[in-house]
Amino acid sequence: MIRGTWSLTDPLVPVNIPATMLKVGEDKGVSRDDLLKNTGISAEVLDDPSARLTYQQLLFLAENLIRNYPDDRVGLDLGAAININQFGMLGYAILSCADLRSALQLGIKYHTLVDPAFTFEVMNLGDTSAVRLTSHIPFDHIYRMICDVFVASFSTLARFLTGRYDAQPIEVHLNHPEPEYAARYREFFDCTVKFDQPRTEFIIDNTVLDFKLVMADKATAAMAESQCEEILARMGPKEGIIAKVRRILLSNPGHFPPVDDVASQLATSTRTLSRSLQDVGTSYQRILDEVRKEMAIEYLRSSNLPIEEIAALVGYSDPSNFRKAFRRWTQNAPSYYREGKS
Incomplete structure (x- = not known):
């Protein structure tokens, strides 16, 4: 897991x-x-x-x-192909939930068992609710597909879990620009789709969240959730602090905050944060270097951006300092990854 x-x-x-x-x-x-x-x-x-x-x-x-x-509907096709069995024990627990609302709550609680690279939340808006996505993958060329997969997979899984075609959003909001093939989104979701929105989310009627799941089983749900809890407990609370720091660093690539700001965002002191990271064998600087290294390698392998731009994207205003740091991280020059695609 x-x-x-x-x-x-x-x-x-x-x-x-x-x-x-x-x-x-x-x-x-x-x-x-x-x-x-x-x-x-x-x-x-x-x-x-x-x-x-x-x-x-x-x-x-x-x-x-x-x-x-x-064609351009790769994210929609991939989202439609997602199967609940791919979620392992969490999928088994979701399958056994009483209704769509409890399934969503379970997904929010244990999503890191399946994919910690994104988070989602449910916001009550009165008669409707918004299910919002936050992706922690900092690469724009992948982000659109992730958003499409998220909204498409929810629509697909909601219908599968409830056995009802009307278990679907009433609006889909995407925070990427409207493409030429926008009609394909509206055809897929059969509802209003808005682009260039502040966030990626879908709006769903609260009555839909109360739809019963066709395989609901209270005993099975309790057993499966207990196993999810055990798996989550084995992760350890201290280990989670690393993920929280990484997500803050990945939220605004190229503008990495100092450790004091990160501690403030985590509602703790710099000293306490440093001690917590030390307890799990790492430090803020080590996590920052790892994030920068991973981002740099990804940009080198997947784009034709000049070294100067990649340096800026990972927080270096001076390309020569970036090259020195990159060699320290990987024992190779940036050209090794660009030319060899290794």
Whole structure:
């Protein structure tokens, strides 16, 4: 299971997630070789149900999928293909919930067991509620697909869990610009879709949240949630502080706050934050360097941005200082990742 601490270079992603991406691509005529190119993902790994991939590998696969997909609805297609079984024990617990509202609450509580790279929340607006997404993946070229997958998968899973076609949002809000193919979104969701919004969210009638789930089972739900709780407890409260620091750093790439500001955002003192990080064998500077390294490698491998721009995106105004830091992090020059795509 995915831990409370996440990193682009840690093997945290269950293989069933990239397997779905492969199937969606292959169903559209994209070859497996093109999808797996330069990802470091082998057929042997994909055949091992217990294997885990890194987020970096998942991002490379996503880039290949976007690049080779024959049309622009890749995020919608991928969201429609998401299966509740891919969520492991959390999926089993959600499946057994009494209603859609409790399923959402369970997802919010235990989402880090499946994917800590995003968070979501439910806001009561009176007769309706907004389910809002926050992604902690700082790469714009992937962000749109993530947003599309989020809203499409909810619509798909809500109908599956309740057995009702009317278990769907009344409005979908996306915070990316309206594309030329906007009609495809409205066709998919069969409701109002608004672009260029302050946040990605869907608005749902509160009566829909009370829809019963077709496989609701109180005893099974309690057992599955208990196992989720045990898994979450094994993560440890201290380990979670690393994830919180990383998410703050990733929320505004290129403008990394000093440790005092991070402590303030976490409602603690700088001294307490430093001690908490030391207790789990790390420090603010070490986490910052890891985030910068991961972002730099991703930009080098997936974009043609000049080194000067990449340096700025990871918080270096002087490219020469960035090159020195990059060599310290990786024992290689930036050109190694750009030229070799390693």
